[in-house]
Amino acid sequence: xxxxxxxxxxxxxxxxxxxxxxxxxxxxxxxxxxxxxxxxxxxxxxxxxxxxxxxxxxxxxxxxxxxxxxxxxxxxxxxxxxxxxxxxxxxxxxxxxxxxxxxxxxxxxxxxxxxxxxxxxxxxxxxxxxxxxxxxxxxxxxxxxxxxxxxxxxxxxxxxxxxxxxxxxxxxxxxxxxxxxxxxxxxxxxxxxxxxxxxxxxxxxxxxxxxxxxxxxxxxxxxxxxxxxxxxxxxxxxxxxxxxxxx
Amino acid sequence: xxxxxxxxxxxxxxxxxxxxxxxxxxxxxxxxxxxxxxxxxxxxxxxxxxxxxxxxxxxxxxxxxxxxxxxxxxxxxxxxxxxxxxxxxxxxxxxxxxxxxxxxxxxxxxxxxxxxxxxxxxxxxxxxxxxxxxxxxxxxxxxxxxxxxxxxxxxxxxxxxxxxxxxxxxxxxxxxxxxxxxxxxxxxxxxxxxxxxxxxxxxxxxxxxxxxxxxxxxxxxxxxxxxxxxxxxxxxxxxxxxxxxxxxxxxxxxxxxxxxxxxxxxxxxxxxxxxxxxxxxxxxxxxxxxxxxxxxxxxxxxxxxxxxxxxxxxxxxxxx
Amino acid sequence: xxxxxxxxxxxxxxxxxxxxxxxxxxxxxxxxxxxxxxxxxxxxxxxxxxxxxxxxxxxxxxxxxxxxxxxxxxxxxxxxxxxxxxxxxxxxxxxxxxxxxxxxxxxxxxxxxxxxxxxxxxxxxxxxxxxxxxxxxxxxxxxxxxxxxxxxxxxxxxxxxxxxxxxxxxxxxxxxxxxxxxxxxxxxxxxxxxxxxxxxxxxxxxxxxxxxxxxxxxxxxxxxxxxxxxxxxxxxxxxxxxxxxxxxxxxxxxxxxxxxxxxxxxxxxxxxxxxxxxxxxxxxxxxxxxxxxxxxxx
Numbered sequence: 001x002x003x004x005x006x007x008x009x010x011x012x013x014x015x016x017x018x019x020x021x022x023x024x025x026x027x028x029x030x031x032x033x034x035x036x037x038x039x040x041x042x043x044x045x046x047x048x049x050x051x052x053x054x055x056x057x058x059x060x061x062x063x064x065x066x067x068x069x070x071x072x073x074x075x076x077x078x079x080x081x082x083x084x085x086x087x088x089x090x091x092x093x094x095x096x097x098x099x100x101x102x103x104x105x106x107x108x109x110x111x112x113x114x115x116x117x118x119x120x121x122x123x124x125x126x127x128x129x130x131x132x133x134x135x136x137x138x139x140x141x142x143x144x145x146x147x148x149x150x151x152x153x154x155x156x157x158x159x160x161x162x163x164x165x166x167x168x169x170x171x172x173x174x175x176x177x178x179x180x181x182x183x184x185x186x187x188x189x190x191x192x193x194x195x196x197x198x199x200x201x202x203x204x205x206x207x208x209x210x211x212x213x214x215x216x217x218x219x220x221x222x223x224x225x226x227x228x229x230x231x232x233x234x235x236x237x238x239x240x241x242x243x244x245x246x247x
Numbered sequence: 248x249x250x251x252x253x254x255x256x257x258x259x260x261x262x263x264x265x266x267x268x269x270x271x272x273x274x275x276x277x278x279x280x281x282x283x284x285x286x287x288x289x290x291x292x293x294x295x296x297x298x299x300x301x302x303x304x305x306x307x308x309x310x311x312x313x314x315x316x317x318x319x320x321x322x323x324x325x326x327x328x329x330x331x332x333x334x335x336x337x338x339x340x341x342x343x344x345x346x347x348x349x350x351x352x353x354x355x356x357x358x359x360x361x362x363x364x365x366x367x368x369x370x371x372x373x374x375x376x377x378x379x380x381x382x383x384x385x386x387x388x389x390x391x392x393x394x395x396x397x398x399x400x401x402x403x404x405x406x407x408x409x410x411x412x413x414x415x416x417x418x419x420x421x422x423x424x425x426x427x428x429x430x431x432x433x434x435x436x437x438x439x440x441x442x443x444x445x446x447x448x449x450x451x452x453x454x455x456x457x458x459x460x461x462x463x464x465x466x467x468x469x470x471x472x473x474x475x476x477x478x479x480x481x482x483x484x485x486x487x488x489x490x491x492x493x494x495x496x497x498x499x500x501x502x503x504x505x506x507x508x509x510x511x512x513x514x515x516x517x518x519x520x521x522x523x524x525x526x527x528x529x530x531x532x533x534x535x536x537x538x539x540x541x542x543x544x545x546x547x548x549x550x551x552x553x554x555x556x557x558x559x560x561x562x563x564x565x566x567x
Numbered sequence: 568x569x570x571x572x573x574x575x576x577x578x579x580x581x582x583x584x585x586x587x588x589x590x591x592x593x594x595x596x597x598x599x600x601x602x603x604x605x606x607x608x609x610x611x612x613x614x615x616x617x618x619x620x621x622x623x624x625x626x627x628x629x630x631x632x633x634x635x636x637x638x639x640x641x642x643x644x645x646x647x648x649x650x651x652x653x654x655x656x657x658x659x660x661x662x663x664x665x666x667x668x669x670x671x672x673x674x675x676x677x678x679x680x681x682x683x684x685x686x687x688x689x690x691x692x693x694x695x696x697x698x699x700x701x702x703x704x705x706x707x708x709x710x711x712x713x714x715x716x717x718x719x720x721x722x723x724x725x726x727x728x729x730x731x732x733x734x735x736x737x738x739x740x741x742x743x744x745x746x747x748x749x750x751x752x753x754x755x756x757x758x759x760x761x762x763x764x765x766x767x768x769x770x771x772x773x774x775x776x777x778x779x780x781x782x783x784x785x786x787x788x789x790x791x792x793x794x795x796x797x798x799x800x801x802x803x804x805x806x807x808x809x810x811x812x813x814x815x816x817x818x819x820x821x822x823x824x825x826x827x828x829x830x831x832x833x834x835x836x837x838x839x840x841x842x843x844x845x846x847x848x849x850x851x852x853x854x855x856x857x858x859x860x861x862x863x864x865x
Contacts, residue, residue, distance in 0.1 A: 048444065074446035086444075088437035090501065091430075099434040103446040108431040109455065112422050115430045159445055306671070357857055360670070364610070364809045365853055371802055372846040379840050486798065489612075489678055496675065526690065532682030536661065539672050539679070 001026040001195055002078075002163060007046055007056030009039075009219075016042040018219035019056070024163065024197050024212075029189055031206040032199040034216035040199040041083055043216065044167050048080045049073040060163070074103075079161035083168040085148035087155065089141030093132055096140050096151055098123045100158025123158070129191070130154045130184065146177050150184075157188070164188070166198035170205060178202070182209050207231065268410055272403045280406050281474070286514045287409040288470040293494040293506035294420055295463035300492070301500030302429065303456045304436030306363030309370030311488035312350070313461040315480070317343035317468025319377060319384060322393050322478040332396055336469050343465025344458050346373070351457035355450050358439075367485055374483035389479035393472055405474045412470060416463055417507075423459065424503055432456050493535055499545025508547045581714035582831045588720035590827025591727025592786050596800060597807040597819040598734055599778025605751040605814025606771035607666075609673040613657075615801030616684035617650050617776045621783025622792045623688060624649040626697045636702030643784050650780025653684075654773045662772070663765050681797065689794050701788035719788055726785065730778070734816060747771050751814060806845070810852040812859035821860055825852070 002024040009017040017039045045051040049070035058066045101119040130150040170178040214224035272280045296310040321339035399408040498509025600614045624646040632638035708715040738744040750757045758764045811818025826845045833844030
């Protein structure tokens, strides 16, 4: 479904992504792991259009989306959540998700119809599936950190994506919250027939949940494969035990 | 379309206010009727600006340019051509929106401060041309004695004309505010990058908002000509644009009706302070400083917060 | 002046120098504004008011010191300091409390300051036009390329570059200048290494305003000193800084040259619309390079 081929991105002198490759098959739960600074968020930004690659391609459903702006990529069926809660602080929780649904329904520019009557069912169902129904009327900015992360995911779901990309969905969470979030992600994958790509640096989390794992180190793909493959790969063990040495 | 947009209580309140405004000219002196008409015009400009600033998050620093374009267009057409009145009146907002589209398309490529500074540059160009083209626009003196049809040129006539147009415009702006377009615009204000990520073409959306807002500014410009019978290059000058900005801030720019309140306060203060002292600008500066330090949400914003929190407390107490 | 006369070498050359000398004043004022913009990231709308105070102070100081040549020189030296003091008072009493707030609030504060200072000038000096005499040495004109050229303008052509050099030296070679430049790029970092960022800002603001005052004092013999000076210059400085590149001193120079020269030639070719020419130049530059011609400091 999604293929990233030999992608490069530099910021002035710093090579953030150095020829990474990634394959995501439809219906699977794929994870990208790597230590902090490995280039995971940069890679995601390259996929979803916030950044333009210096070299390489991003191909989605056989279409080259490398040079498209973010909003067009979203319309193609990719939705994304961000590492730092990237919500609409002054709007209510309900409105946060509704805006996303309206965008997907191509109703963002409707001028003379009360918004509160549109997309109500879809919005409520999404809020329920992430557990925020009881806080729908609260201002998004006033939510607790964990709830804001849930809202993050809810906003992305509003786009009815084929591929959902989650950037460090469990960042800053306690072990209980982490487990709950991973369960949520697995549930969403099943109930909404989503393909999910996420990144993490907590390996336990990843090995329990993902069906395919790509290991990223200093902007380069070390290996991509099933959890056992990756766990047993000598390259990976070297990388993580050897420290900052390039592999 | 309208059902469910307004609650019964607020409809009654609005109806009452409207009724009072309707009968006022018969009981108050002519001077106050004139001042109220000026307030109506100013309120419309402020509301139109707030559409892009408070609800859109754009640094529209030279909104007055569009107001002035609307006013000058109608003034020029009324004095130099013999086209029917209604054509001239409609041409004002259309011209303003066209200029808005042109300038907006230029500026929307940039963000925040650059947007604001580019807009001031382009708006000042318009001001400079109007200021110097003496033969066409009367330059520094402006244009006076513009032929307005007598039904609306009298003090009461202008008042009612402005009131009715203002009421219609506010209703339309409210509908837009409550529509998906308005909701998305506010989302763009809060987080434009996130909107891009959920599939919104942010630049196009902002541009449409600018065109709508400048259209209303143009309408306000037409009203200005009707109420004053003249037009001045000051309308196009950036200082005036910043004053409109202050009105929105004063009233509360995250609220819907805040700018109206801001316009009421500013025009009233300017008129009455002006009677006692020639240093109105000094007072305005002090008010602005007080606002920045103590009331950044504006007067109405502050009121809403106070009542909003009390309302919430009451609910919580009641449910225990 | 008909077109035939306008195109003589002498007229073109002389207008070039006029434009250049006007550009020097614009440069001094907008370099100050650019400096503040670079460090505080806020355009100082009150910059024009401080320029105006510089001019009025020069007038009063010159009168105080007898009105002759000596009086003028003393006024020229002291007026910018008067302005600097005004700026410091405004900054320490009110402005500095806003540094944590969003930039829009800072910008609105400078607008409020402009409104207040404008009326204070009116209160203190009244609404009449004032004029200052240039010192004897700088009165009258010299003949350059066959056209008369005011000596005072020549003086400006000499002073302008020195101010530029001084500012450059100051930003790049002195410790405090370098700190200010660092704060422009990353204020958190500067704070993290133990420097009081608030004082850095105070310093940058005062320096920028000092230059505005200097510009005002320098221009005082050339124009009628009156209220309303602030509105005119601030728009020009604003545009110059926008086309030059925000915070960039060389940009301010380039922008000032464009402004001064287009206006001078505008006067030659189409006097009625002379003031429109710089604006058109601005539109052209911004279409081609929306972020200004030179790199902005951030």
